[in-house]
Amino acid sequence: MRTFRIPFASPARTLSLLLSLCLALGFLGVFAPGSRAAAARPGDQPAKRVNSADSAPRSSIAAERRKESDRDVRADASKRPPVVGSAPTAVASGAARPRALAAAAACNTGDFTGKTGSALVAQIKSATVDCVNTLFNLKGNDAKLAFNEAQMVTVANALRDLSPGYPGDDSTSATQVVLYLRAGYFVQWYNPDVVGPYGSGLKTAIRGGLDAFYAAPHSQDVTDANGATLAEAVTLVDSAAENARYLYVVKRLLNGYNSSYNASWWMLNAVNNTYTVLWRGHQNSDFLPAVQADPSVLDTLAAFASNNNALLGGDNGYLVSNAGRELGRFLQYPALQAKVRPLVKKLLGQSAMTGRTAALWVGLAEMTDSYDQANCAYYGTCDLAARLKAAVLATSYTCSPSIRILAQALTSDQLTTACTSLTGQDAYVHGVVRDNGPVANDGNSTIEVAVFHSSSDYQTYAGAIFGISTDNGGMYLEGDPAAAGNQPRFVAYEAEWVRPAFQIWNLNHEYTHYLDGRFDMYGDFNAGMVTPTVWWVEGFAEYVSYSYRNVEYTDAIAQAGQHTYALSTLFDTTYDNADQTRIYNWGYLAVRYMLQSHRADMDALLAKYRTGDWNGARTLLKTTIGTRYDADFNAWLTACNGGNCGPTVPTAPECTGADTRQLDKNCRRSGVAATTGNYAYFYLYVPAGTTSLTITADGGTGNADLYYNRSAWATTGSYTAKSTTTGNHESLTVANPPAGYNYISLYAQQGFTGASVTTSY
Structure with a gap:
């Protein structure tokens, strides 16, 4: 996923592009970088710089659908207090999935912002789901007009009124109504000063709407048609922070699950979304009292995990591992520990650290490690990270004096192939950046490369072993290069979806981060982020990954034809203000153009990066260069999109000996x-x-x-x-x-x- 340089002190500060996430990576070459191609793959997107859990109301349906393959249900940003431990994972590939969402239908925002009362409800019902989905992006006065409390009360009451006759499908436009409410909570969360506060009036109305929906007999139909609405309605429970009130819905779905659900991707999604209701319920003051008053939800989770153990290792195993993880999360409450401890221990006994049931065991073990570590001997989970690392990453292979690979299942030929690619990259990078050796105070002279056997193994183990987020395509952990004994590493996995071909996903991209951090970027990751340097950090990693492997970056070249950004705008890119396309595709284009066309400027810029003169580098980019190259960059984009990007940068000067041999x-x-x-x-x-x-x-x-x-x-x-x-x-x-x-x-x-x-x- 192309991830980035990140200090050990805050390992979860990954990048979030989940969103676009994934955006779909390109499967280019044996060692694909973090690029995106046509179809999303497991974990192919980077993650946002967040704490251990995202807590805002869930994002738009389109963004969430994109995140399916990341097996994570996090929102797109973190605002509420972080929750310790990993988030539930998202639906995997087992069930038949609905047709991919088409591009959002053309919508007129004024059709929603200019209407109130019954006219607004009629407009929502007449719109497509894709159209309503675009409203998650509203800002400013449009956001206020669409989602102020009076508007939301109107729509919540509309959900109440249509629910008694809900037919179990979208013929009455229930999905659009639910999605509009979700969009409102999402937009208001990020723009409360603009939209205005939500108070008791909306709380009463949304409870009336959700009560009526879940009372409708057809809300329990096990069909794709109902599942499409139900999955969004379960998420709406969390968006409205009504997690405690609707614990009965969580129990109903978990207790009702059987093999008939497996035929419907939407029903599986609805079941999995109950874990989000639990996961973020811990952040609400009324949640613990509700569970204490009726702790049967704990028995429901334990029974679901135990009764469906056979799902582990298969396409729908995430449902079981998520149940175990959410049960274990209740260990944080002393008042519930007597109840939860034996349930967790029993499930640990029904699973193992490795093999088919590992996802359940590791998820439970992580919860004991986070919330009840003093009793680790009771669970058999003491020294968890070290034990997992030794058991899972059992192969240690020295590529060179500076590179060591820890692998879960690489063959000797695969290790040799990976090592050859890594060791050959050093000379290439040095030739491009023309450095004079490591930057001052950088002792990162060796790197550890941890390679899991698949994206699912990465998601199962990497968080527990390395303390990182795993909703991404891999991660480089730089640490403090000036600290004695610091060990930089990057964590990656084999791309199982291209087998029998062999790929370590993002191998060359991540290794570039190591070389760039050592030879170009002074200090640790945080030091380099005090001014916008993302265009270089990620763009250079993409540039090297593609040019070193002599692979055409088709996604970026296609973007060039869109002329979306001026060069001077790209110099402002950060992980927080940009999506995946801007960070990676456009970062690559900016870096390639500057290296090819303005080498002297790049040499001057890198000289400042190497000494930590971030303000001087910023002045060079925004004042000395400014908009001077924007017109030429725009013309170059046209040529590049037409197949003439120009030669990549020579990586070493010509030899000068008279004998040409x-x-x-x-x-x-x-x-x-x-x-x-x-x-x-x-x-x-x-x-x-x-x-x-x-x-x-x-x-x-x-x-x-x-x-x-x-x-x-x-x-x-x-x-x-x-x-x-x-x-x-x-x-x-x-x-x-x-x-x-x-x-x-x-x-x-x-x-x-x-x-x-x-x-x-």
Whole structure:
């Protein structure tokens, strides 16, 4: 997900682009960066910089639908106090899903803001669900006119009036009415001064509406048609902060669940949304007293998890693990511990740390660790993070003196492939940024790469082991690079949806964050965020991930044709003011343009970043450069969208030796060519004590294979190491090369021209 540099002190400050989240990542290359492509995949989006739980009223239906695949039900931002522990996960892929939502229908905001009373209700009922969904975005006076308390009371009363005749489908427009109310609570939460306060009048009206809806016989139908409305109505309970009043709805859905629900994605969603009612109910003052008065909801959760244990390991297993997690969350209350402890212990005994039932065990264990750690021996959950790490990330593999991989299930070939990609990237990045070594006070000389076997394993284990949010596509944890003993790491997972192909999702993107933080960005992550640097931090990670792998960033190139942002506007990007498209697609475009077209400005900017002169860097971007390049950037976008983005930045200067076969430290030979079956030969003098030599070939047409020999001319029949992938992108890292002359060649598997060879050590 492309995540970003984040200090250990606040590991949950991930980025939230959940939203757009995911926005759908692109599955590009063996190590996909955090880009987005056509279809969302598990965990492919970054998460917002939030605490352990988002607490605002849920966002629009479109945003939530996008978040399905992230298996998380968090809202888009955090305003209410954080809740310790993870949020419930969202619906997985087992049930038949409804047709994907089409682009929002064209709507006239004035049709809602200009009407009151029965005319407003009629307008809502006549609108499409997509149209009502757009109202979650209202701001300013439009927000006030649409969602002031009088308007909301009118619509809540309309829900009350239509509910007795609710037919179990949307023929009476119940979904639009429920969604309008949700939009109102959402918009008012973020704009209370504009919309105005909500008081007892609305509380009475919304209770009347929800009471009537849940009393309607057809609200209990197990059908897609009812589920589409019911799922939103369950979320409305939380939006209206009526979590305590409707605990009976939670129990009804959990007790009523059976295999017939599995045929309906919407009904599964409705069941799963009950966990949000519980999860955020803890933030309401009336919630604990309600559970104390009737603790049967605790028995319901325990029974659901126990009776449906067989679902674990399957598409709908999240329903069981969420039940366990929400039961365990009640351990925070001393008054309920005598009741909850044995229920939790029993479920732990019915599950295990690894294997099919792991999601239930780990969720329960996390709750005991958060709320009842002093009694960890009773549960068998002491030393939880260390035990999980040892049991799950059992493979330790040293790629190089600076890179160590901890893996759950990588084969030896996969480890080698990953290591080759990582070690070859160093020289590439150094060639692009032209640094002079690590920034001052940066001791992050090694990195730990933790790789889970799948997105679901990542979501099950990474939070408990590393204390991070897992509603994203991976995370780089920088820590404090000046602190003795600090261990930076990034946490990633295999992209199981592309198997049998092998991908570690976001591998090159996240590794770029490590290199960028060490060689370009002074201090820790927080230091670099005092002024807007996101355009560079995320845009550069995207740029390297795509250009290093020689993959076209089709999503970004398509965005170029939209001309959405001026370059000067992109310099203002932050994680809080931008969506995923602006952060990643447009960050890439801005970085690529600046590196290609204004190298001197970039050198000056990076010089300031490297010393922590954030204000000086900001002045350079917004005053010295300002809007000066906006017109040229706009023209470049047109050309780029048309297929002419220009060449990516050379990553090393040309070698200067008179013999064109001679390579030297950190330089390249360009324009290399050979006809099919022939060679282009090179040699390199390596000084004594060299611990690592990296050789890369790239660019041009045809198919050139890379060969290396320690002691003689390298050929297909005489070599020490080789890289022979399709095309001209080849890379080798040689550990402890011998002092003296070393030999390199490009063999023309197919005649090639325009290639380059780069060496670094």
